[in-house]
Protein backbone atom coordinates (compact mmCIF):
# COMPACT_ATOMS: atom_id res chain seq x y z
CA UNK A 1 0.00 0.00 0.00
CA UNK A 2 2.74 2.50 0.89
CA UNK A 3 6.49 2.72 1.07
CA UNK A 4 6.73 3.79 4.71
CA UNK A 5 8.47 7.18 4.39
CA UNK A 6 6.92 9.63 6.83
CA UNK A 7 6.59 13.32 6.00
CA UNK A 8 9.11 14.23 8.66
CA UNK A 9 11.69 11.79 7.28
CA UNK A 10 10.96 12.98 3.77
CA UNK A 11 11.63 16.63 4.63
CA UNK A 12 14.91 15.81 6.36
CA UNK A 13 16.00 13.58 3.43
CA UNK A 14 15.02 16.26 0.91
CA UNK A 15 17.12 18.84 2.74
CA UNK A 16 20.12 16.51 2.86
CA UNK A 17 19.72 15.71 -0.82
CA UNK A 18 19.63 19.41 -1.70
CA UNK A 19 22.54 20.22 0.59
CA UNK A 20 20.43 22.55 2.77
CA UNK A 21 21.44 23.37 6.31
CA UNK A 22 18.36 25.18 7.56
CA UNK A 23 16.60 22.87 9.99
CA UNK A 24 14.06 25.57 10.86
CA UNK A 25 11.93 24.99 7.76
CA UNK A 26 11.36 21.23 8.27
CA UNK A 27 10.73 21.95 11.95
CA UNK A 28 8.14 24.63 11.09
CA UNK A 29 6.44 22.32 8.60
CA UNK A 30 6.34 19.68 11.30
CA UNK A 31 4.50 22.10 13.61
CA UNK A 32 2.00 22.80 10.80
CA UNK A 33 1.59 19.06 10.27
CA UNK A 34 0.70 18.60 13.94
CA UNK A 35 -1.85 21.42 13.61
CA UNK A 36 -3.41 19.74 10.58
CA UNK A 37 -3.71 16.45 12.46
CA UNK A 38 -5.56 18.28 15.24
CA UNK A 39 -7.86 20.03 12.74
CA UNK A 40 -8.42 16.74 10.91
CA UNK A 41 -9.55 15.22 14.17
CA UNK A 42 -12.03 18.05 14.80
CA UNK A 43 -13.38 17.87 11.25
CA UNK A 44 -13.82 14.09 11.39
CA UNK A 45 -15.60 14.24 14.75
CA UNK A 46 -18.08 16.77 13.34
CA UNK A 47 -21.33 16.92 15.23
CA UNK A 48 -20.01 14.47 17.87
CA UNK A 49 -17.54 17.11 19.03
CA UNK A 50 -20.13 19.91 18.81
CA UNK A 51 -17.96 21.82 16.34
CA UNK A 52 -20.44 22.24 13.48
CA UNK A 53 -22.49 25.35 12.85
CA UNK A 54 -21.91 29.07 12.74
CA UNK A 55 -20.73 31.52 15.37
CA UNK A 56 -22.90 34.41 14.30
CA UNK A 57 -19.76 36.44 13.51
CA UNK A 58 -18.09 37.50 10.26
CA UNK A 59 -14.41 37.47 9.31
CA UNK A 60 -12.58 40.40 7.71
CA UNK A 61 -13.80 39.15 4.32
CA UNK A 62 -17.43 39.60 5.44
CA UNK A 63 -18.00 35.83 5.45
CA UNK A 64 -19.92 34.03 8.19
CA UNK A 65 -17.49 32.30 10.56
CA UNK A 66 -18.01 28.67 11.47
CA UNK A 67 -16.99 27.28 14.85
CA UNK A 68 -14.39 25.14 13.12
CA UNK A 69 -12.98 28.19 11.27
CA UNK A 70 -12.14 29.80 14.58
CA UNK A 71 -10.92 26.59 16.23
CA UNK A 72 -8.68 25.84 13.24
CA UNK A 73 -7.34 29.38 13.25
CA UNK A 74 -6.34 29.05 16.92
CA UNK A 75 -4.65 25.71 16.22
CA UNK A 76 -2.65 27.20 13.33
CA UNK A 77 -1.64 30.20 15.46
CA UNK A 78 -0.31 27.81 18.10
CA UNK A 79 1.66 25.99 15.39
CA UNK A 80 3.17 29.27 14.21
CA UNK A 81 4.21 30.23 17.72
CA UNK A 82 5.44 26.84 18.94
CA UNK A 83 8.98 26.54 17.63
CA UNK A 84 10.06 30.19 17.40
CA UNK A 85 10.59 29.97 13.61
CA UNK A 86 7.85 32.44 12.64
CA UNK A 87 8.28 36.18 13.05
CA UNK A 88 4.70 37.00 12.13
CA UNK A 89 1.54 35.41 10.77
CA UNK A 90 -1.35 36.39 8.54
CA UNK A 91 -4.61 34.47 8.39
CA UNK A 92 -7.72 34.75 6.30
CA UNK A 93 -9.63 34.77 9.58
CA UNK A 94 -7.72 37.69 11.19
CA UNK A 95 -8.04 41.37 10.34
CA UNK A 96 -4.40 42.15 11.12
CA UNK A 97 -1.11 40.29 11.05
CA UNK A 98 -0.13 38.60 14.31
CA UNK A 99 3.45 38.97 15.58
CA UNK A 100 4.90 35.69 16.85
CA UNK A 101 8.66 35.39 17.59
CA UNK A 102 10.93 38.41 16.97
CA UNK A 103 13.96 37.20 14.93
CA UNK A 104 11.92 34.26 13.57
CA UNK A 105 13.15 33.47 10.07
CA UNK A 106 9.76 33.03 8.41
CA UNK A 107 6.38 34.63 7.74
CA UNK A 108 3.48 32.19 7.84
CA UNK A 109 0.22 32.77 5.96
CA UNK A 110 -2.77 30.46 6.09
CA UNK A 111 -6.39 29.80 5.38
CA UNK A 112 -7.11 27.57 8.38
CA UNK A 113 -10.24 25.97 6.93
CA UNK A 114 -10.84 26.60 3.27
CA UNK A 115 -14.25 25.75 1.82
CA UNK A 116 -15.76 25.93 5.28
CA UNK A 117 -19.29 26.46 3.94
CA UNK A 118 -19.01 22.71 3.22
CA UNK A 119 -18.35 21.61 6.82
CA UNK A 120 -21.95 21.33 7.91
CA UNK A 121 -22.81 19.16 4.90
CA UNK A 122 -19.84 16.81 5.45
CA UNK A 123 -17.99 17.62 2.22
CA UNK A 124 -14.19 17.88 1.98
CA UNK A 125 -12.49 20.99 3.33
CA UNK A 126 -8.82 21.82 3.83
CA UNK A 127 -6.08 23.96 5.37
CA UNK A 128 -3.82 25.95 3.02
CA UNK A 129 -0.49 27.51 4.04
CA UNK A 130 2.28 29.55 2.50
CA UNK A 131 5.72 30.33 3.96
CA UNK A 132 7.77 33.40 3.04
CA UNK A 133 11.18 34.41 4.33
CA UNK A 134 11.14 37.31 6.80
CA UNK A 135 13.20 40.06 5.13
CA UNK A 136 16.85 40.17 6.24
CA UNK A 137 17.44 42.31 9.33
CA UNK A 138 13.73 42.70 10.15
CA UNK A 139 12.99 41.51 13.68
CA UNK A 140 9.40 42.73 13.96
CA UNK A 141 7.86 42.54 10.50
CA UNK A 142 5.03 44.82 9.44
CA UNK A 143 2.33 44.12 6.86
CA UNK A 144 4.61 45.64 4.19
CA UNK A 145 7.11 42.82 4.80
CA UNK A 146 4.46 40.28 3.71
CA UNK A 147 4.03 42.05 0.34
CA UNK A 148 6.19 39.57 -1.57
CA UNK A 149 5.08 37.98 -4.85
CA UNK A 150 4.29 34.27 -4.86
CA UNK A 151 7.62 33.49 -6.55
CA UNK A 152 9.24 34.24 -3.17
CA UNK A 153 7.43 31.44 -1.35
CA UNK A 154 9.87 28.93 0.16
CA UNK A 155 7.19 26.37 0.88
CA UNK A 156 3.46 25.92 0.37
CA UNK A 157 1.02 23.14 0.99
CA UNK A 158 -2.40 22.04 2.01
CA UNK A 159 -4.11 19.44 4.12
CA UNK A 160 -7.22 17.90 2.61
CA UNK A 161 -9.78 16.56 5.06
CA UNK A 162 -11.59 14.11 2.79
CA UNK A 163 -12.37 10.40 2.98
CA UNK A 164 -8.72 10.21 4.00
CA UNK A 165 -6.64 13.13 5.29
CA UNK A 166 -3.81 14.13 2.99
CA UNK A 167 -0.95 16.60 3.23
CA UNK A 168 0.49 17.92 -0.04
CA UNK A 169 3.62 20.05 -0.03
CA UNK A 170 6.21 21.75 -2.19
CA UNK A 171 9.44 23.46 -1.25
CA UNK A 172 10.09 24.30 -4.89
CA UNK A 173 11.41 20.83 -5.84
CA UNK A 174 8.29 19.09 -7.07
CA UNK A 175 5.13 18.16 -5.23
CA UNK A 176 4.62 15.23 -2.89
CA UNK A 177 1.48 13.91 -1.25
CA UNK A 178 1.20 12.09 2.07
CA UNK A 179 -1.75 10.23 3.58
CA UNK A 180 -2.48 10.25 7.29
CA UNK A 181 -2.11 6.74 8.66
CA UNK A 182 -4.27 7.00 11.77
CA UNK A 183 -2.84 3.76 13.15
CA UNK A 184 0.60 5.30 13.60
CA UNK A 185 -0.43 8.97 13.66
CA UNK A 186 1.91 9.87 10.79
CA UNK A 187 1.57 11.21 7.27
CA UNK A 188 3.11 8.61 4.95
CA UNK A 189 4.34 9.27 1.41
CA UNK A 190 1.67 7.85 -0.92
CA UNK A 191 1.78 10.24 -3.90
CA UNK A 192 5.44 10.93 -4.80
CA UNK A 193 6.22 13.50 -7.46
CA UNK A 194 2.66 14.52 -8.28
CA UNK A 195 2.32 15.66 -11.88
CA UNK A 196 -0.58 17.36 -13.66
CA UNK A 197 -1.28 16.06 -17.18
CA UNK A 198 -0.84 18.85 -19.73
CA UNK A 199 -4.19 18.16 -21.37
CA UNK A 200 -7.59 17.67 -19.83
CA UNK A 201 -11.23 17.28 -20.70
CA UNK A 202 -12.54 18.38 -17.30
CA UNK A 203 -13.28 21.90 -16.08
CA UNK A 204 -14.45 23.36 -12.77
CA UNK A 205 -16.24 26.67 -12.50
CA UNK A 206 -19.24 28.03 -10.61
CA UNK A 207 -21.60 28.17 -13.59
CA UNK A 208 -24.22 30.15 -11.64
CA UNK A 209 -22.00 33.16 -12.40
CA UNK A 210 -22.21 32.71 -16.18
CA UNK A 211 -24.03 35.98 -16.74
CA UNK A 212 -21.25 37.92 -14.96
CA UNK A 213 -18.29 36.40 -16.87
CA UNK A 214 -16.03 38.25 -19.25
CA UNK A 215 -16.04 37.30 -22.95
CA UNK A 216 -12.85 35.13 -22.96
CA UNK A 217 -14.14 32.92 -20.11
CA UNK A 218 -17.57 32.67 -21.67
CA UNK A 219 -15.97 31.65 -24.99
CA UNK A 220 -13.84 28.96 -23.33
CA UNK A 221 -16.73 27.43 -21.38
CA UNK A 222 -19.11 27.64 -24.36
CA UNK A 223 -16.56 25.71 -26.44
CA UNK A 224 -16.25 23.05 -23.72
CA UNK A 225 -20.03 22.73 -23.50
CA UNK A 226 -20.36 22.43 -27.27
CA UNK A 227 -18.46 19.12 -27.00
CA UNK A 228 -17.66 16.95 -30.01
CA UNK A 229 -19.84 19.03 -32.31
CA UNK A 230 -18.09 22.28 -31.35
CA UNK A 231 -14.72 23.96 -31.99
CA UNK A 232 -12.90 21.68 -29.53
CA UNK A 233 -14.21 18.50 -31.16
CA UNK A 234 -14.26 16.78 -27.76
CA UNK A 235 -16.73 16.21 -24.96
CA UNK A 236 -15.86 17.81 -21.63
CA UNK A 237 -16.84 16.87 -18.10
CA UNK A 238 -17.60 19.37 -15.32
CA UNK A 239 -17.02 19.34 -11.54
CA UNK A 240 -17.63 21.97 -8.84
CA UNK A 241 -17.04 21.02 -5.20
CA UNK A 242 -16.93 24.66 -3.98
CA UNK A 243 -13.88 23.70 -1.92
CA UNK A 244 -10.67 24.87 -3.57
CA UNK A 245 -8.48 22.32 -1.80
CA UNK A 246 -10.61 19.47 -3.13
CA UNK A 247 -10.61 20.93 -6.66
CA UNK A 248 -6.83 21.43 -6.71
CA UNK A 249 -6.30 17.96 -5.31
CA UNK A 250 -8.44 16.46 -8.07
CA UNK A 251 -6.44 18.38 -10.67
CA UNK A 252 -3.14 17.19 -9.16
CA UNK A 253 -4.45 13.65 -9.29
CA UNK A 254 -6.02 13.43 -12.75
CA UNK A 255 -5.70 16.86 -14.41
CA UNK A 256 -8.32 19.50 -15.07
CA UNK A 257 -8.78 23.25 -15.07
CA UNK A 258 -10.17 25.28 -12.16
CA UNK A 259 -11.46 28.77 -12.72
CA UNK A 260 -12.70 31.48 -10.42
CA UNK A 261 -12.29 34.29 -12.91
CA UNK A 262 -12.87 37.97 -12.42
CA UNK A 263 -16.44 38.85 -13.31
CA UNK A 264 -18.70 41.87 -13.13
CA UNK A 265 -19.90 40.79 -9.67
CA UNK A 266 -16.42 40.56 -8.09
CA UNK A 267 -14.52 43.09 -10.24
CA UNK A 268 -14.59 45.84 -7.64
CA UNK A 269 -13.00 43.56 -5.05
CA UNK A 270 -10.40 42.24 -7.52
CA UNK A 271 -11.88 38.73 -7.71
CA UNK A 272 -13.31 36.11 -5.38
CA UNK A 273 -10.35 34.10 -4.02
CA UNK A 274 -7.57 35.38 -1.81
CA UNK A 275 -4.16 35.95 -3.39
CA UNK A 276 -2.01 35.22 -0.36
CA UNK A 277 -3.97 32.46 1.38
CA UNK A 278 -5.32 30.57 -1.64
CA UNK A 279 -4.06 31.65 -5.07
CA UNK A 280 -0.33 31.92 -4.31
CA UNK A 281 0.17 28.67 -2.39
CA UNK A 282 -2.00 26.72 -4.84
CA UNK A 283 -0.27 28.30 -7.86
CA UNK A 284 3.15 27.36 -6.42
CA UNK A 285 1.98 23.76 -6.00
CA UNK A 286 0.34 23.61 -9.43
CA UNK A 287 3.38 25.03 -11.23
CA UNK A 288 5.69 22.68 -9.36
CA UNK A 289 3.51 19.80 -10.59
CA UNK A 290 3.91 20.95 -14.20
CA UNK A 291 0.65 22.89 -14.44
CA UNK A 292 0.04 26.59 -15.01
CA UNK A 293 -1.70 29.34 -13.08
CA UNK A 294 -2.84 32.74 -14.27
CA UNK A 295 -5.32 35.51 -13.67
CA UNK A 296 -6.02 35.27 -17.41
CA UNK A 297 -3.77 38.27 -17.91
CA UNK A 298 -0.78 37.59 -15.66
CA UNK A 299 1.06 34.69 -14.03
CA UNK A 300 -0.36 34.65 -10.49
CA UNK A 301 3.02 34.03 -8.84
CA UNK A 302 4.31 37.32 -10.32
CA UNK A 303 1.49 39.49 -8.99
CA UNK A 304 2.84 42.13 -6.59
CA UNK A 305 0.57 41.97 -3.53
CA UNK A 306 -0.89 45.18 -2.14
CA UNK A 307 -2.64 43.76 0.92
CA UNK A 308 -2.74 40.52 2.88
CA UNK A 309 -6.46 40.08 2.17
CA UNK A 310 -6.22 40.97 -1.52
CA UNK A 311 -8.50 39.05 -3.88
CA UNK A 312 -7.65 37.86 -7.36
CA UNK A 313 -8.91 35.97 -10.42
CA UNK A 314 -7.67 32.36 -10.55
CA UNK A 315 -7.33 30.07 -13.58
CA UNK A 316 -5.14 27.05 -12.84
CA UNK A 317 -4.47 23.45 -13.76
CA UNK A 318 -3.51 21.53 -16.89
CA UNK A 319 -1.04 23.66 -18.79
CA UNK A 320 -2.46 23.53 -22.30
CA UNK A 321 -5.96 24.47 -21.16
CA UNK A 322 -4.76 27.34 -18.95
CA UNK A 323 -2.66 28.64 -21.85
CA UNK A 324 -5.72 28.44 -24.10
CA UNK A 325 -7.77 30.58 -21.68
CA UNK A 326 -4.87 33.06 -21.45
CA UNK A 327 -4.71 33.25 -25.25
CA UNK A 328 -8.45 34.01 -25.36
CA UNK A 329 -7.82 36.90 -22.95
CA UNK A 330 -5.08 38.21 -25.26
CA UNK A 331 -7.43 38.03 -28.23
CA UNK A 332 -9.91 40.05 -26.14
Ligand code: F6P
Nearest residue numbers: 114115116206242243244245273
Ligand atom coordinates in the same frame (compact mmCIF):
# COMPACT_ATOMS: atom_id res chain seq x y z
O1 F6P B 1 -12.71 30.88 -0.82
C1 F6P B 1 -13.44 29.89 -0.25
C2 F6P B 1 -14.11 28.96 -1.23
O2 F6P B 1 -14.92 28.10 -0.48
C3 F6P B 1 -13.17 28.13 -2.11
O3 F6P B 1 -12.60 27.06 -1.42
C4 F6P B 1 -14.07 27.71 -3.24
O4 F6P B 1 -13.37 27.44 -4.43
C5 F6P B 1 -14.96 28.91 -3.40
O5 F6P B 1 -14.92 29.63 -2.17
C6 F6P B 1 -16.38 28.53 -3.71
O6 F6P B 1 -17.08 29.64 -4.07
P1 F6P B 1 -18.65 29.63 -4.44
O7 F6P B 1 -19.36 29.48 -3.11
O8 F6P B 1 -18.88 30.94 -5.08
O9 F6P B 1 -18.89 28.47 -5.32
